[in-house]
Amino acid sequence: MSGGRNPGTELDLGWISRVRVNHPAVLRRAEQIQTRRTVKKDWQAAWLLKAVTCIDLTTLSGDDTPSNIHRLCFKAKHPIRDDLLQSIKMEDFARVLDTVKALKDAGCDIPVASVATGFPAGQTPLKTRLEEVRTAVDDGATEIDIVINRTLVLTGRWKELYEEIRLFREACGEAHMKTILGTGELGSLTNVYKASLVAMMAGSDFIKTSTGKESVNATYPVALVMVRAIRDYYWKTGIKVGFKPAGGIRSAKEALVWLSLIKEELGDEWLIPELFRIGASTLLSDIERQIYHHVTGRYAAHHDLPMA
Template structure:
């Protein structure tokens, strides 16, 4: 993994004097998909990179240890063997970045990951996911439970009320406490962008989270009305870039929610390459939070290899 972001002192002047120009953001985001295309073998290579940066996720109320173990099987071997053989034997070693589950499902996911030689991580959502509307003490205990159960990454969710009310000192203190509770586990801070009201608030919450020690900032829980969009992603990537320029520390980025197609994943990879550079195009600093994305990527790679699209039953997901 990349060197962790240790955080820094809260710079309220930087936070409160930051504003986002919405029309400019929209114009820039539009160019990412209108003027960039990746075709043929280059598209296949980018899609393989997308697989390695995917957090394969199941966050259903009906999750069981059984479906988590099946999902972990897909995480360890994301492509059918014949597709891998056609693309090159090296792709047989390909895995997703991590499996993301609820804390109570972490032990099953950890056991499955160990059988796969821990080639991918185990992430747990915590801190009153998805709302964050729980006492801080309860949220911290949830983090500690997930870490004690073996999670190597924790996706925490902020209390959006603090951001909406511009209570940046309180938000900073809460995220710092979460970072301490995570210990050696990497912390991804979910902003819940669809509930933050404006891109300016998204940018400010991104800065505060990074100052408090976030290893990643993440767009959404996937449960909001608005989740990962390119304009929002652009704003968060600019915050990451600006933070790196000021402090020298790299923070990762994870869009999540509504990312379902191979085309979607390519757009996000283009955003990262153009706004943050090649240094961020790896699982240490970029993740795609998704549940159904992998199926469409595999479908596109099947077409690249065979010249036809697979039926749904030919590319089963657990």
């Protein structure tokens, strides 16, 4: 990741105490974004390829095997079939992946991200969670996804939350830290905003909606609150923090809505993998199907996209 680190700031409890979220206004804005007329044809293909550059290919299954991981790595190296890219004159598209670090076994420049800190609940002892972070870094992870203890948010213990995240940041060393808020379990949009601020003050390089294991994952109202917290933090500190929606994002159409949300709320400068990621395991397959249809005029059979 070529973006700068977030050094964090001192905990500003005054700022946190003043936070109020206008729930109806957020819902209206979220509805407006979803009903926006979508782009078509070549423009749609271009936006879908942009989405591919921001996807974190993810597997969190308990039954993963080495062959599953090798398959995932191959797909990361070849996200869209080469002949499809050549048909739309984008054969050099895969070079966007040069923005990230190294996955030596796959022979290409792709980062390894690991979950830690008692994923997904974040309820294990602090000492154990910190050791998980250090172990993941020692094993070669260049990005660490930490999980906050949601109880600290629900009980308003902002100083404890800040101090825990600072310890995780220290344990990450040179690895970038993405902080998962578990927004579906935080109780209110106001709590989502406050938790976002605390996570950024404590030095998070990204804030992320969900683990993907909650009953409610990435939603547009939650995203609006989080990206506006990112915008406010940037205006106050000059520090850009990344945003990652995760969980339940499966279709190319949804990807276009997420890109539109980021473009309108944070601007084009956030539409890079250093500052925006989509956490998804199946989204890439649908995007490749849409690119196939754009090129050929027909929908792919299973054997046409065997990695899907």
